[in-house]
Structures are given as C-alpha cells and as structure tokens.
Amino acid sequence: MAEVELKHICKSFGQVDIIKDLDLTIDHGEFCVLVGPSGCGKSTLLRMIAGLESVSRGELFIDRDLVNEVDPVQRGIAMVFQSYALYPHMTVAENMGFSLKMAGEKKGDIHNRVTAAAAILQLTHLLERRPSQLSGGQRQRVAIGRAIVRNPKVFLFDEPLSNLDAELRVSMRVEIAKLHMELGNTMIYVTHDQTEAMTLADKIVVLRAGRIEQVGAPLQLYDDPDNLFVAGFIGSxxxxxxxxxxxxxxxxxxxxxxxxxxxxxxxxxxxxxxxxxxxxxxxxxxxxxxxxxxxxxxxxxxxxxxxxxxxxxxxxxxxxxxxxxxxxxxxxxxxxxxxxxxxxxxxxxxxxxxxx
Incomplete structure (x- = not known):
C-alpha cells in the first residue's frame, strides 16, 4: 500500500492547459475513482501518476517519494488498460508472468505468484488457454492478474470495463470490489461512468476541464453536491x-x-x-x-x-x-x-x- 499525493500538478500540451493546478491526496489502501466527462483530464492525470506523461509543473509523490523524474517501472505501480493487450501466442499463465520473466525472476517464484493471482481471480482452470479461447470478462481478469503478480504499491485502472457488455460490466465491478477488499492495495480508477464511481469508490474525485469540482465519499457527493455540475453528474x-x-x-x-x-x-x-x-x-x-x-x-x-x-x-x-x-x-x-x-x-x- 502507498499514499499518492499531488501538489499543484499542471499538465500542458503546447499552449493548451489540460490539468490546472491540481491538489489531491489518496490515502493508503484507498479506492479512489477519477470521474468526469470526456476531455476533463482524468486519463491524462492517471498517465502522469503512471509516468507515461510528464508533469509540466508541480510535485507528484508515491509512498512519500518524489517521482516526477522516476521511470514508470520504478514507481511501484501496475496499470490495467481499457484494451486487454494480451499476447495472442502466449497462454494465460505466460501472459500473467511475462513481466516477471522479463525482470529476471526465478521460474519457481513466477509460478507461485501466477498461481496465487489465478486463484484470486478464479482463473486456475484457464491457465493453459490462449486469449482467443477466452471471453471478454476472462481476458480482463487476465489483464488484472498480470498487474497483481507484480505486487505493486498502487493499482491504476484506465476505464477497464468500457469494452464489456452491460452484464459483464456489473459482474466485473463486483470482482474488482472484492479484489480491493482482499488485497487492500491503493487503487486509482478512471471512468466516465458515474455508476461505476458510486459502486466502487471509497473516494470520488469529480473533474471538469482539468480542475477538481468536488472530492468526497460517494453518498456525500450524491446528498450534498457543492455545485450544479456535481449535482447533475452524480446520480442516474x-x-x-x-x-x-x-x-x-x-x-x-x-x-x-x-x-x-x-x-x-x-x-x-x-x-x-x-x-x-x-x-x-x-x-x-x-x-x-x-x-x-x-x-x-x-x-x-x-x-x-x-x-x-x-x-x-x-x-x-x-x-x-x-x-x-x-x-x-x-x-x-x-x-x-x-x-x-x-x-x-x-x-x-x-x-x-x-x-x-
């Protein structure tokens, strides 16, 4: 687990400001959801935490360490993308353990960590299959398992359910909530779907045009919105x-x-x-x-x-x-x-x- 702290974070592309002087603290073990309409900057903010985008101004801390100039692989994070990005020629076990293999881990350690992650995600009976033999929900669980085996300080999710149909989205929401309760890691989750935000989050951060409109627990934002935008965005x-x-x-x-x-x-x-x-x-x-x-x-x-x-x-x-x-x-x-x-x-x- 790790605390994530953003101090006066800004992100600009040329003359266009995407993230504007943003302050945010995500506590140890918290499930924080970044939510807002398309173009509000939520995915850009997540990519800055991951190290996939540079910080234009401000300071970014993970586990109290300043990481502005730290490479993504050294930040102690694992990211689950909207696209499953699985290797089609590899089995489920090989996909889950690939990052550990590239890091030079021992075969026995890789096997143990893949087996443990597969048990958590109910993938044990699928370890020898290839991605083409899996459903969309199973592929997404493999992508999550690939992140779990790295034992990260922070999990980052970038709209991981948007490619799934309505029924699978509901079941995967439940699976991710269970996963957080079991692992207890800090998790930061990006979505434009306020239903996902309400059902998953300990803390919701509502973004609009690169600024934070309100931060709080789901029911706090629902019952006591700070402004017209939050009142209209939260609730269905x-x-x-x-x-x-x-x-x-x-x-x-x-x-x-x-x-x-x-x-x-x-x-x-x-x-x-x-x-x-x-x-x-x-x-x-x-x-x-x-x-x-x-x-x-x-x-x-x-x-x-x-x-x-x-x-x-x-x-x-x-x-x-x-x-x-x-x-x-x-x-x-x-x-x-x-x-x-x-x-x-x-x-x-x-x-x-x-x-x-």
Missing amino acids: PKMNFLDAEASGPRSVRCADGTKLSMAGLSAPLSVGQKVTIGIRPEHLKGRTDADLMLPVTVDVVEHLGTTTYAYAHTTAGQTITVELGDERTVRTGDRLELRFAAADLRVFGQKGERLR
Missing part, C-alpha cells in the same frame, strides 16, 4: 433542475408560478434573485412528510420491472424525471401532483454554486 437518472427566482428570504417562485419554501438555508435569499432548484427523481413521490407540491404532465413512461420512471414537464415546459417505485398505472398524458419535502431541495446560484 440525474437530479432535476428548475429555474426559479427568490420571492422571499427562504422561498422561491418557479417559472410556472409554483411557490416553494426552502429549508436549511443559512443565508437569506434576495427577492428577485435568480436561482436553480434541484431535486432528485426519487424524492418527488411517496414522502409521508411531503409539504410541497408541483403539478406536471407525463410525456413518457418507462417500466423497468423493479421501478417506473415518468418523464414529464411542468406548465412552464421545464422537463422533470420522476421515480415512481412500483407504480404501474401512470400513463402518458396523465397529470400528476408531485409531492416532496422542502428538506430534499437543493438551491444553486447563477454561477452554479451551491447556496447553503
């Missing part, structure tokens, strides 16, 4: 947003004229102040302590078996998503009176900042 379906303006110190009027009272705001709003109101789809129906109401008309209904989603619009034409639980009687064109609690509302200013 995403948080609903309604344009509104303050009608009093702790009340607002939505675009359709609906008045909502705010709970828990420490600073009063100014009358006429433009704000955005956020509320999660699951908070819009079924609350016994609901004290607010918003009328909507249903446009589309999705029945997913375990739950139902209604996509609707307010009288002002603003779209809204409602999670209806096991309700199956709602139809397109129905008019609903959505009831919810003031405590479930989140308020954001004109620049997207959270108003608390």
